[in-house]
Amino acid sequence: MKSPSRASKIVGALALALVASAGPAVTPPAQAAQNVVVTQLPDQTHPRVLNGRIYAIAAAGDLVAVGGTFTSVRNGAGGSPDQARQWIFLYNKATGKIVESFNPTLRGPAPSTTGLVADQPGVEAIEFAPDGKSMYVAGWFTSVNGQSRQRVVRLNLDGSLTAGxxxxxxxxxxxxxLTDGRLIVGGEFSKVNQQPVERLVSLDPQTGATQSDFNLPLTDSRDEFAPYLQDMDASPDGNWLAIAGNFQTVGTVARNQVALIDLEPGGGTPRVANWSTDAYSVDCADVYDDSWVRSVNISPDSSYMVVAGTGAYVPNTLCDSAARWELPPTQSGDHLSPTWKTLTGGDTFWTAEVTESAVYVGGHQRWVNNPRPSPGGDSDGPGSVERDGIVALDPLTGAPLSWNPGRDRGCGAEAITATDDFLLVGSDTEFFAGQLRQRLAPLPVAGGLANP
Known part of the structure; x- marks a missing residue:
């Protein structure tokens, strides 16, 4: 919980903000709180991703696993040779070195993916296992190391398949x-382990068997196509699962695009929480008829979440916005409203990462604090603040902090992960804060500044 003294100090700061090798087994840490705003210049010793896009970054101890659509990486030091890696690689952030022994062979269902092909869907999500000796990997692939593995796999740190x-x-x-003895999986599927399952399922982390007590299908698409889960986040305290995607019903309960699930940790049956809003029931631009929410992320203290999305400029909506929502017990019931929101005026937010000191939001946005661009959007309206491709927002107010490294916008920053010593930003572009830093920008906590 943040103290009243910090809340009063932020008013004074607001004006300024508006101006201006694998090694031993590791244990996955709790979500990093980060009590400072990270530095703006990326560390140059971490690996570089030479093509494609980064969709997922997971960390445990000194190990970082990166997933996406890429096929080529190299160590950060100048003169390092390129290394082939299809959709996933592992590195040690203490040394900056790629773990060469971790090189699993992932392939997709289409003939074109029998070789190294960039920009296939690839790896979408990674979670380290509690044993620190393996990781769960998910995405589009249908085989791993020459064996059938349909879109979810558990890998050892040497890239081999985990037995069992x-x-x-x-x-x-x-x-x-991964939370409270559950591996929760979401996406575009309709069958899991040969049984009908609608887009959301809980698996036994040891065996991959379906856990039948988790029965919350996502149904009732917003458009003429099938529903799907886009993103989700489990609270660090294990109580909540926030989900986002193309759906209007979760289980038997009406929820549009965003829902909160009470996980009932300790043996209870998960259920849809008494928490809902009408804000994501509205339509944005026609091209986003299915879903315009792209990211949900819960705070380190499990008290609130930030929802970010796309949609194009539509007045008096949350299209192209990031918004803070309080979780129970602070806020519950129906027709809820956000604590704060920031709008880009016409550009997409792809992802959000909440820390104690800042809410980092990535996308291909040009501005924030921009609710009134010219008619049609895509312009800087009164009070807007330029923040190309990434922004740090104050957690209490949503005001943009003075932190402003800037990055080549491209499609956008689609993965942001906070660790104890870095904020790791993954994207599809090559320059961050004016420095060549192909697709992976590690921003150090050391040397960071406190948010007053």
Missing amino acids: FSASVNNTVNDLE
Whole structure:
């Protein structure tokens, strides 16, 4: 909980903000709180990703696993040779070195993916296992190391398949969450382990078997196509699962695009929480008829979440916005409203990462604090603040902080992960804060400044 003294100090700061090798086994840490705003210049010792896009970054101890659509990486030091890696690689952030022994062979269902092909859907999500000796990987692939593995796999740190785990999913998995003895899997699928399952399922983390007590299908698409889960996040305290995607019903309960699930940790049956809003029921631009929410992320203290999305400029909506929502017990019931919101005026937010000192939001946005651009959007309206491709917002107010490294916008920053010593930003572009830093920008906590 933040103290009243910090809340009063932020008023004074607001004006300024508006101006201006694998090694031993590791244990996955709790979500990093980060009590400072990270530095703006990226560390140059971490690896570089030479093509494609980064969709997922997971960290445990000194190990970082990166997933996406890429096929080529190299160590950060000048003169390092390129290394082939299809959709996933592992590195040690203490040394900056790629773990060469971790090189699993992932392939997709189409003939074009029998070789190294960039920009296939690839790896969408990664979670380290509690044993620190393996990781769960999910996405579009249908084989790993020459063996059938349908879109979810557990890998050892040497890239081999973990014995005893086997799950089969019939379509793309977009996200994973590991919490309280559950591996929760969400995406575009309709069957898991040969049984009908609608887009959201809980698996046994040891075996991959379906856990039947988790029965919350996502149904009732917002458009003429099938529903899907886009993103989800489990609260650090294990109580909540926030989900986002193309749906209007969760289980038997009406929820549009965003829902909160009470996980009932400790043996209870998960259920839809008494928490809902009408804000995501509205339509944005026609091209986003299915879903315009792209990211949900819960704070380190499990008290609130930030929802970010796309949609184009539509007045008096949350299209192209990031918004803070309080979780129970602070806020519950129906027709809820956000604590704060920031709008880009016409550009997409792809992802959000909440820390104690800042809410980092990435996309291909040009501005924030921009609710009144010219008619049609895509312009800087009164009070707007330029923040190309990434922004740090104050957690209490949503005001943009003076932190402003800037990055080549491209499609956008689609993965942001906070660790104890870095904010790791993954994208599809090559320059961050004016420095060549291909697709992976590690921003150090050391040297960071406190948010007053």
